[in-house]
Amino acid sequence: MMFLLQFSNLFGAVYRQGNLSFSKDGNAVISPVGNRISVFDLKNNTSETLPVSTTKNITCVGLSPDGNLAIVVDEDGAALLVSLITRAVLHHFHFHKPVNSIRFSPDGRKFVVTKENVALMYYAPGKQREFNAFVLDKSYYGPYDETTCIDWTDDSKCFAVGSKDMSTWVFGAERWVNLIYYSLGGHKDVIVGCFFEKDSLDLYTVSQDGTLCVWESDTELDELTLKRNKAKPPGEGEEDEVEEERTEGQEGEVIRGKAGTPKEKEKTKNVRFKQRSKHFFNKEGDFNNLTAAAFHKPTHILVTGFASGIFHLHELPEFNLIHSLSISDQRIASVALNCSGDWIAFGCSGMGQLLVWEWQSESYVFKQQGHFNNMASLAYSPDGQYIVTGGDDGKVKVWNTNSGLCFVTFTEHTSSITNVTFTSSGFVIVTASLDGTVRAFDLHRYRNFRTFTSPRPAQFSSLAVDVSGELVSAGAQDSFEIFLWSMQTGRLLEVLGGHEGPVSCLCFSPVQSILASASWDRTVRLWDMMDSWQVKETLHLTSDGLSVTYRPDGQELAVATLNGEISFWDPHTASQTASVAGRHDLQTGRKETDKITAKQSAKGKSFTSLCYSADGESILAGGQSKFVCIYNVKEQMLMKKFEISCNLSFDAMEEFLDRRKMTEFGSLALVDEGAGDGEGVNISLPGVRRGDMSSRHFKPEIRVSSLRFSPTGRSWAATTTEGLLVYSLDGSMVFDPYDLDLDVTPASIRKQLRLQEWTSAIILAFRLNEKALKQEVLETVPHEQIPVVCGSLPDIYVEKLLGFVSACLEKSGHLQFYMTWAQSLLMLHGQKLKNRSGAILPTLQALQKSIQRHFDNLSKLCDFNMYNIKYAVALSKQRGVKRAAEEEEREDDEDEEEEASEDGLI
Known part of the structure; x- marks a missing residue:
């Protein structure tokens, strides 16, 4: 299945440079993001990045x-x-x-x-x-x-x-x-x-x-x-332009x-x-460059954007001012109007902002901003519905994995975010920063409800929260200590000392209260939280430890070291079980300013982020390279290598130097661009194309700072220089037959359906394993027969059916039908599934994600229409009472008629 993972979406960046465009119907904005194109659907509030680069x-x-x-x-x-x-x-x-x-x-x-x-x-x-x-x-x-x-x-x-x-x-x-x-x-x-x-x-x-000049023809x-094309006399065409x-x-x-x-x-x-x-436009005389303009012909409205972030709306040709507003203090790089002229899209490349403004109601239709510096870390929520990211700009953003849009931004930190994580409940985000604080944010009320600090100021570089969500730990990169706080009280519980170098990574065991800490002192220490926070084991590494992570069942530990290796350890016996040499798989490029080859440069590169897959069979590794590698842990071999970007605008992308950039003095990147022997010029002279000589120009280097597998096991995400990339399984492309035989055909499956042999039809459909056919069989089963069918299913098909139901529930409109399937499977086979909790966990989390999403949508819909629902209920009751009164009156009339007829007969 790992081979079927493909690029799915790009989060974390909404606009970089270039011109914005509206779709033909005016309901979607098409925005260039680096070397990719993103389409933002304003009606359905979703985003999609095209698989084109x-x-x-x-x-x-x-x-x-x-x-x-x-x-x-x-x-x-x-x-x-x-x-x-x-x-x-x-x-x-x-x-x-x-x-x-x-x-x-x-x-x-x-x-x-x-x-x-x-x-x-x-x-x-x-x-x-x-x-x-x-x-x-x-x-x-x-x-x-x-x-x-x-x-x-x-x-x-x-x-x-x-x-x-x-x-x-x-x-x-x-x-x-x-x-x-x-x-x-x-x-x-x-x-x-x-x-x-x-x-x-x-x-x-x-x-x-x-x-603005108005020209009349x-x-x-x-x-x-x-x-008309006529033969011209010789010499006459010489005067033509x-x-x-x-x-x-x-x-x-x-x-x-x-x-x-x-x-x-x-x-x-x-x-x-x-x-x-x-x-x-600049009537006051202030110098403010006009940077973008758009005109809507049917309504004669001209929109102009300025370098100060101000935009004007004028009605032409009279030049009547309608609006004059400011969206930020950054330069507006692009402006676009939709076909009806109601919505105006603004792109600010300096802030990475994309805004859509409805000028008649003076309200935002769409307002998104990515991290305008590098993203440092990410984490999935336990149900896989949200992704939280922290960036060098000090902002914490939460993204919806279904829509691809950010719905809340926390700005309490004053310096770069180094690590983010969710608690096991999924409603609390914990972040660590270089500003010396660890903060906890509530996703119900969108507020910072806890701030953890150390006795002496420290820059926190790593973070971990235990399974219960009660213990919060953070490692310092300057004092080499690990700090432990209580989430309930916010008090500092303990300061763990012992490491002789900066603590690079922390990870709690998912099944025990044991903390693993990797450090530059070439050790991984296992701290027992139940036994006075003592060191339980010390694992000695061959090089500096950069990343450590537990397998989802807690029975294995993976450590990435500075020499490019990934070593696997048994946490119970403190013995190394396997290792993977990944330096040759990194395959780094050569920077423009490098004086050594890419091959020599790769010897100093290593993996900086590790993550196990949801089933624990594979491990994902990324670092200072454009490649992300998936290794099979048991076989210790490379399964697939993903190239996350082919954008040559980034540094360290090409393996060899570009000869076109070589001069007699060396590479153009190494040649000083200063103004001779004189001092730097602050004000650009007329005719000078380059601006302020003190401005900092650099090409961002491609790298992967953090990796995470989705708890549902169907996707993984990486924070890179390009943005937050999401790779997922394309369900329509998957054809993975199971126990296939000659008699397993669509015709035989439909024959079983006609005979109303529901259980055998489901088994045959899952053996063929074609999505459309499985859905057809499932939706043919009568609603009242679902518990009977679930009870007669063999154990091996229960997990497959539950996984398919969770996938269908995510997109299907038959909510009650698929919820009945899920409830029957869990109620009838709950004990058997509990015994295989490790293998079944990704499926259950995918099911929880689907149910939670539908619950959120329905609850919002009901809240918006609460009074309409109450009115409909009251109206139905009133009609019911009226109908009952009418029936009672009709019965009385019939009784009177019967009595009258009886009297007549007498």
Whole structure:
């Protein structure tokens, strides 16, 4: 089953850079997160990360008008054509230069890409499969500097391109006689956005210094006339601004614009623009760069975002201010409006924020923020429904594994979080931090109800809570001591000394009150909590201990050491039972600033995080590498190696140096980028592309800081430089037949159903082990027959059926039906299942997770509709009373009629 684990979702990061987009129906936001694409469904409050990744961070995304296709481009200009229906990559393409923006035409037939100072128009890929999905139609030259933005007219006849040279160019998508190109000036800074008015050539342009220019055209869109292809007299084409020839390859037709106005042909009047008005956003005179803009044509609303975190809503063309609000103190990197114009999406790359604002009700529809520094640790709740993460930003976030969204953030810590964990109840989170405190948070009231401190200030680097949830222990990295507190009273119970180096990891036994502590002093000590907190055993390691973890049944201990080994110990006899040499499996990359090879660098790497699978048969290991390894404990062999990222924007990804970055002075990363022998310049001079010389630029290094298996055994999560990655089993892909025979066929199973042999039908379905067939058989069994069928099942199929019921219950709408199955199985086979509690525990936790999720949803629904339910109950009672009165009155009438008839007969 471990081989079937696949990338499922990305938590912990919602936006990095690039442009935000809304889906066609306006109910979902498509956000680039590093080198992946996340889709946030605002109606159902869920998130999904597409199983598609580029080689570097994504800079721009273009969506087709029908919402079926997306073109994703990374920092180098490598593009992917992705189907948003099948989530598959349809085509690879490379633009060879960084792309600034990409936009489909409203009719979906073409799209324009801007790179450097050229705009390239391609034919959009059709529904049939082509060898080359991107066919170049025309190349448009005109701007002298890099192009920044694109906008199309509603009928796809023309498009406008903004540039860093402070000009905006209007180009014809077809060969119009009266519009080849037109250049608009009037700005004193970089053009941030250019927008056509609805069904018109009138144009709005917005620049970085906060200036809005309104341009009016003297020609309507339907007055554009198409150029006819006629044989030209020799020498006449030399005066034309359009290069008519088609060059070999994919050059296409080339249109070169000039600074002046195009010459008018005979009997044709070219399109002309005039500046109707000019408006300024920074009226107070404060210098605040305008960084993003979006315009909704039907409602004439312009949204502008600024470097200070402020955004404005204006109604055009009158420039009436509707709103002026601030979402943070960070630069707004991207703005998008949905199709109805009600929702506005904002992306802040500095904070990693993604917000969706409904401007009419002045409320947030969606508000998410990831850890804007590295994530240090994670923990699953006992039922697998929640994940808690702690980051270097000092924040503790709790994520819902079903929706992929964060629902609470705790900000009480003042320094980096080093470790987080859940108590066995699942409603208390305990965190350790470098600020010298260990805090306990309540998930019912969302508050910090306990704060544990040490007598002398200490930086806590490790944390563990015992099975009862009563003892909290934390290890210090500066005093080499372990501190024990009581959760009930909050008092310090004991300070355990004995380690001669920093305590790197703590772990309580899941079945006994024994604490295992790994330290840099090359020992693992087992402390008995029941016997005056004395050292029970000392395990001597071959190198510094980095991580220690117990097997779920408490009968084995795994320790990761600095020399790259994983050793397995018997905690009862203090003897080593096995070891795995994992250094060769780490396979680290070479940093840009490294002066040694990746092979030599790997000798100093090791696993820093370990975690057993839910059944205890496998162990998950990760560390200072892009790989996560799964080992079989019994066979001591590598089962699978996961590459968590292929993003070359991170450091230490490539094994060999890139020769293109080598100069005569060495690697470009090692060459000093200072300003000669002089001192650093604080204020950038005109023409200087680089900013403040004191600003810190670095490439984050790819690494895995923490790993955890889900208690349900169907997924595992890792905190990495990229975010919180979740890998899970794809249920639709699993086909694992059990005790298969020739007579086990779908036809024989359905025959048993027709004969109403429910038990044999279930056994045959589980032997074939096809999900759809098992569900069909189960849902055919009559409701009243469920206890009888459960009672006659062989023991070996009870666990399989319980696991299948827990998986179906998670997504099915037949709540009572599957709950009846679960209740009957547990009531009739409870004692047998109890004897195999270790093996059955992941299944029970998956069942608990499903039931808890449905309970939460139903309780919220009932709370929201409490008065409606009361009204419906009262109404039904009233109708019942009325119906009873009517029946009583009818009976009285019938009695009277009978008496009257009897009197008549007499």
